[in-house]
Amino acid sequence: MIDVLYFAWVRERIGLPKEKIETGAATVADLVEELRAREERYAVAFADLSALRVAVDQELTEFDASLEGAREVAFFPPMTGG
Amino acid sequence: MTVRVQEAPFDMGAEVEAFGKGLKGVGAIVTFSGIVRDEEGTLARMVIEHYAGMTEKALEKIEAEAVKRWNLAESLIIHRFGEMAPGDQIMMVATAARHRVDAFAAAEFLMDYLKSRAPFWKKEFGEDGDSWVAAKDEDEAALDRW
Known part of the structure; x- marks a missing residue:
């Protein structure tokens, strides 16, 4: 079980801020493939990975990052702080 | 070194005064505040x-990096x-240092990094509906100078 979080327009497109997912995905990219195959709203949200950023256990990382031991994965657009 | 993430407004004057109190060997304090632009009404x-x-972790990491690079007495x-x-x-950010060069550079560094490395997202509500603010290429490019 892994907590998957969505922020900003990713959250709006998928329609929820957080869900628990039972997955055997080895990497973030594998998890994205599983999500895309679920439903159209996921396919739409994950259509262009260059428009997305990912954090594993609250650390920014890349889509090829391993999910081994991960508790939390978050997907969001490029950040706009300041 | 302090990071605060909050919903409530803050009083910049009071914050800067408290920040500067009791600092030793400090000759310069630089402060910056970002405000919501009205976009011509x-x-x-x-x-x-x-x-x-x-958010807190990311800001603390950025602040720790600034402390490594410049001779700072305090930051907020x-x-x-x-x-x-x-x-x-x-x-807002505030930096205190013995000399102003460190205080200015560290404040700019903090601003550049928290724009594109701290997990905040802005949504604007205006006359033509609402939209998420898009990150700018120049914000990413601004990190290259450090």
């Missing part, structure tokens, strides 16, 4: 979303989330 309000937990980052109106303060 077309912006009604702004909502800032953030990733509670990661306050960043708000939630709903704001044009003219409202969104965030």
